[in-house]
Amino acid sequence: xxxxxxxxxxxxxSPLTFLEKMYVPAxxxxxxxxxxxxxxxxATVSFPEQRRQFSPVFRGLHILNRDEEGRERCTACxxxxxxxPAEAITMEAAERKPGEEHLYREEKxxxxxxxxxxxCIFCGFCEEACPKDAIYLSETFAPSxxxxxxxxxxxxxxxxxxxxxxxx
Amino acid sequence: xxxxxxxxxxxxxxxxxISAVLVLSLVVAMYSTWGERKVAAWIQDRLGPNRxxxxxxxxxxxxxxxxxxxxxxxxxxxxxxxxxxxxSIAMLVACMTSAVIPWGDTLTIAGRTISLQVADVNIGIxxxxxxxxxxxxxxxxxxxASNNKYSLLASVRAASQIISYELPMGLALIALLMLTGTLSxxxxxxxxxxxxxxxxxxxxxxxxxxxxxxxECNRAPFDLPEAENELxxxxxxxxxxxxxxxxxxxxxxxxxxxxxxMATMYFGGYAFxxxxxxxxxxxxxxxxxxxxxxxxxxxxxxxxxxxxWTVPRFRYDQLMRxxxxxxxxxxxxxxxxxxxxxxxxxx
Numbered sequence: 001x002x003x004x005x006x007x008x009x010x011x012x013x014s015p016l017t018f019l020e021k022m023y024v025p026a027x028x029x030x031x032x033x034x035x036x037x038x039x040x041x042x043a044t045v046s047f048p049e050q051r052r053q054f055s056p057v058f059r060g061l062h063i064l065n066r067d068e069e070g071r072e073r074c075t076a077c078x079x080x081x082x083x084x085p086a087e088a089i090t091m092e093a094a095e096r097k098p099g100e101e102h103l104y105r106e107e108k109x110x111x112x113x114x115x116x117x118x119x120c121i122f123c124g125f126c127e128e129a130c131p132k133d134a135i136y137l138s139e140t141f142a143p144s145x146x147x148x149x150x151x152x153x154x155x156x157x158x159x160x161x162x163x164x165x166x167x168x
Numbered sequence: 169x170x171x172x173x174x175x176x177x178x179x180x181x182x183x184x185x186i187s188a189v190l191v192l193s194l195v196v197a198m199y200s201t202w203g204e205r206k207v208a209a210w211i212q213d214r215l216g217p218n219r220x221x222x223x224x225x226x227x228x229x230x231x232x233x234x235x236x237x238x239x240x241x242x243x244x245x246x247x248x249x250x251x252x253x254x255x256s257i258a259m260l261v262a263c264m265t266s267a268v269i270p271w272g273d274t275l276t277i278a279g280r281t282i283s284l285q286v287a288d289v290n291i292g293i294x295x296x297x298x299x300x301x302x303x304x305x306x307x308x309x310x311x312x313a314s315n316n317k318y319s320l321l322a323s324v325r326a327a328s329q330i331i332s333y334e335l336p337m338g339l340a341l342i343a344l345l346m347l348t349g350t351l352s353x354x355x356x357x358x359x360x361x362x363x364x365x366x367x368x369x370x371x372x373x374x375x376x377x378x379x380x381x382x383x384e385c386n387r388a389p390f391d392l393p394e395a396e397n398e399l400x401x402x403x404x405x406x407x408x409x410x411x412x413x414x415x416x417x418x419x420x421x422x423x424x425x426x427x428x429x430m431a432t433m434y435f436g437g438y439a440f441x442x443x444x445x446x447x448x449x450x451x452x453x454x455x456x457x458x459x460x461x462x463x464x465x466x467x468x469x470x471x472x473x474x475x476x477w478t479v480p481r482f483r484y485d486q487l488m489r490x491x492x493x494x495x496x497x498x499x500x501x502x503x504x505x506x507x508x509x510x511x512x513x514x515x
Contacts, residue, residue, distance in 0.1 A: 044215040
């Protein structure tokens with residue numbers, strides 16, 4: 001049979017020699033290995049003081065994006081909800097009224113937009129499905145909570161702050 | 169000052185010494201728990217406890233506090249008296265063995281010679297064996313009184329393990345006794361002070377003793393009495409709070425005492441090379457000797473931990489086979505060879 005990788009090793013099934021049966025040399029070797037580890041660099045990250053850098057492809061908590069003028073990009077098309085394999089996203093659409101043009105980019109917007117973080121598997125399909133560049137996965141974890149309903153994130157939790165309002 | 173012809177200073181001195189030894193072994197056992205976690209962490213490339221105090225040094229206090237404040241449960245169908253007796257015996261026995269270990273030579277304070285040994289009995293090693301065999305009762309009673317079949321099974325296992333390994337331990341010591349010709353630990357140390365350490369003459373005997381000490385202390389790779397995966401936790405399954413703490417703590421005291429024993433019998437105890445040519449005052453020499461013994465003990469304790477985090481646990485039949493089919497014959501051969509050499513040297 002052809003080996004798939006060059007790392008495979010043949011198994012030695014020859015019976016143990018007397019020296020091997022005594023186990024003591026093998027134990028001594030093992031003790032040597034563990035002793036060396038005492039001086040090795042520790043892998044621990046002391047969490048609150050040090051934080052581990054996420055990889056650039058990390059998929060964390062979702063955000064709903066706004067455009068340059070601070071209007072919500074989401075038009076409640078529901079493609080993200082369709083793309084979601086865990087069926088974590090639910091939304092309700094509403095029509096934009098006159099005078100709300102500074103709030104929503106298109107005529108239709110999401111009146112209710114919820115992601116159940118207990119169902120979400122952070123696959124990123126919603127991000128890919130969104131035609132309006134409205135939903136993104138950020139680089140933060142979902143914080144812990146005591147109640148299940150605390151994990152259902154609504155619009156106030158997901159929308160990023162309005163850039164115009166925060167600059168004022 | 170002699171009142172009623174009792175040497176009150178002698179009693180005071182002994183009380184102080186007993187308290188000191190007791191406090192010492194408790195503190196060392198306490199910090200062994202910290203050391204255990206640190207060594208485990210280092211071997212596994214972790215940092216270990218580092219939150220409670222600098223380097224996590226207050227961790228044992230936090231652990232102790234937690235154990236004291238935990239809810240204490242005595243099962244309804246257990247034998248109350250025996251249930252409390254079990255951990256008490258384990259703890260008592262662990263503390264008792266330290267009485268015959270010479271912690272140092274003599275101190276001279278205000279014209280009085282104080283021996284740094286609680287009791288220099290001429291049957292020191294026998295005393296240790298006697299006390300150690302009582303230790304089985306702690307485990308056995310604990311397992312029995314819980315009225316739990318898993319605990320009972322575990323304690324039966326523990327008892328047979330301890331008995332199996334006490335035999336080769338005794339045989340290994342007999343070889344040592346042939347060489348030294350005395351049962352007094354103080355004399356054994358004094359012989360090593362002027363001669364080479366016993367480990368040079370008895371390497372095999374020391375090895376057997378070491379392995380048996382691991383088994384007697386219920387330390388890995390022989391920690392079968394508390395095999396979680398087969399027996400739901402072991403003989404102390406039903407114990408909670410500080411009673412469980414006592415069982416676990418007794419293990420660490422046992423480790424300390426057996427380290428002290430090994431250092432005393434095979435590694436010269438408080439004697440260290442070049443001790444008598446240093447030319448310092450006898451009192452200082454005694455303190456240095458005590459420090460030497462202490463360092464040896466710490467090295468042994470580290471060794472115990474090092475082995476625990478290297479060697480995986482034995483299977484029970486392997487444990488028994490090792491005890492009866494390997495350790496006892498080895499100890500007997502060692503005894504025979506030693507006997508032959510001693511006989512040969514006499515003629």
